[in-house]
Amino acid sequence: MARRSPARVIGSRLLQALPVILLATFMVFALLKLVPGDIAVTLAGDNASDTRIAEIKKIYGLDRPFLVQYGAWLGKVAQGDLSQSLLTGEKVATSIGRAFPNTLLIVAIALVLALVTGIPMGVIAAIKPNGLLDKLVSMIASLGVAIPGFWLAMILVAEISLKLNWLPATGAKSFSVSPVEAVRHALLPGIAIAAYGMADVARQLRGSLLEVLSSQYVRTLHAKGLSMSRILWQHGLKNVSVNLFTIISLLVNRMLAATVVIEAVFAIPGLGSLIVRGAIQRDFPIVQGVVFAMVIVVIAVNLIADLLCAAVDPRIES
């Protein structure tokens, strides 16, 4: 089989992404129009009469047919303009540009924490299956899966912020202005999201490692006289790295979703808070813009994961 160049893989992936973006934004747009509640009522203010609301709909073009409104939005996007908030007039691209780094930092911290703790736990558990350490790891992992992130978040705030005063309880700081402060603010939300990730990484890694370690070539390696640690780190981990990349890409997507709740607990102005505000106020350009950005991130993460998998495992590329 001919080996496809990474450029072609990326190109075809981007082509596949187009229908995904169209479908996702269209569905969200349709959902926003289907749920009751109308931004025209908000726009019209406190004492609005029915005629005033009708007038507002006309001014903002909200009286046009559903498909025309979606088409107008799409047309603007095609020209690189995510349009602006109906309510406050802020450019959606500006809102996203400001919110995205806050969310990204939390997810990055969560991912690093999940890997740094989850990988050693998975390895330790796999070395002696059903041993004491394995049971301990599986207990911690079960807790990590079972504990809801928002609850853990509130406990962390109560103990670490309010009682010990070590880390700030709310808000976010810009990474470019003050990296240390930014990380301090993102640490607790990062930990809250990481708990699930850690558990997931540990369990999945243990499973795949056990499979690899029980395979015939590992028996051969043992027979060759290789030490357990060399087998593990050189051969074992390399062989489960494909699984690991897949786990990571799923994890990133899941963590992005988790920020919606966690950002509310910590009052972090990130993508999650942005989409919640947009949805509650039916400010659809915001919701559409965030969904658009999220879809692109998810597609990019999956693409990177695929490329990495192909790089470590030559069998995958076709």
Place this chain on the structure above:
Amino acid sequence: MTQTRREAMALMTAALTGAAFGGCAFAQGAPKRGGILRISAPANPSSLDPATGGAGSDHAFLFTMYDTLTEWDFETLKPKPGLAESWSFTDPATFVLNIRAGITFHDGTPLDAEAVKFNLERNKSDQKSNIKADLASMASAEVTGPMQVTLKLTTPDAALPGILSDRAGMMVSPTALKASSAGNVTRTPVGAGAYSFVSWADGEKIVVKRNEKYWKPNRPYPDGIEFSIIPELTTGARSVTAGQNDLIYQLPPRQKAIIERASSIKVFNGPTLYVFQIFLNWAKPPFDNIRVRQAFNFAIDREAFVKAALAGLAEPAYMNLPKAHWAYDKSVAELYPYDPGKARKLLAEAGFKEGTVIEIGGYTDQDSVQRQEILIEQFRKAGMNVKFVNAPIAEASAAFFGPEKRGSGLLAAWTGRPDPSLTYSLMFTKDAYYNGGRAPVPPELEAAIRESRASEDIEFRRKAFATVQRIVMENAFVAPLAFQFELVAMNKKVQGYRPNLLGKPKYDDVWLES
């Protein structure tokens, strides 16, 4: 530390008296300039342009940047001079405003009669203005002197001084408005208030800094204010106890006990016009029958409701004005004592079958549901089977007040208006949006509401409002429940905060201890 409003006022009076008799009687020392006041605000503003915005929560930001033609007394909401140093009705349909000399907008534009005329005309007729109705009685605004504007009215309107203390009286720089391509200053507010605009990051932060040329002597004290927008109130409260913010307003009552555990925090509360109430649709059964509406009102144990649902931080409501308001009428408050027996009797007279389901709309949040549970039990004791159908605020309101006309009532709230005539005309006239059924009201009610605007004389108006309130409550067009107290928590370095009856915070005299 908790201070009730009365205690706070007593303290303030004592302090002021002391100040008059020889200087620094403030226990905390004299007000100091400097520092940044950091506030946790519950909602992103809908707009920073007073004419195009719509949310009642916007005022907390707008008041810092825009001064109003008239202001109100914190305790009673009586209008008092603001940018207009005086006003008068030369005849019932002519209203003359005398503007204070020497004031400029933040951009240096003089605030004169021309600027005021420009603003009033814009508020009245700009396409995107949401406050056209506020100035419905204004036929024209004329400049009758460099500092004098005369309004010709289509009908006598004594509510104007009150109305001009709100959005309609917030003066925006005409230069800024003319320079804006969209014709509004939604994102670039320029007013003549104590603070000028610095930045607004949607859903995140609003920053304002001291207006060095502000017309009130020595105000404001802080160098600026930073509003962090934190919709989750529990999180907002935590940001104050943890020291990231200095002050949070509009806390729900249940937060009081929690936040008081933090020793570094002091809490202020006082009555406001914000009233929890059940709007009724009297265009259809069962509330098209006056006896059923009256029974509904007799069935509510308001004292118990305040204790159970609002942690005691509220005043039982028997009409749409609280005790502290200048137009409160005691005799109306005695119309509906808690009397389930009487309610049952009225229901029997009305031929209402016990146990018939009455569907009332409501909101889905925790506090709302708790209020509903208490009410369901109270209505059950009077033989009424009330069922709440909940939805998010925007949906529930639209379903009840909009064309759908869902349910027989809506458990919601009414935020006060600076002049009570607005409250009544917005809810109890035939075509008012907040008259969910758009059903007619007795002609004498509409006449009484008009009458309340006919003269500026406060005694005259008080009597007129007594009539309005009596007709509304005798007809039981609404079931008022309780006036929520304003609950504001701040750390001890914040001084000089005063609650106000409108319940929308103003930070006029606030200063920061270093």
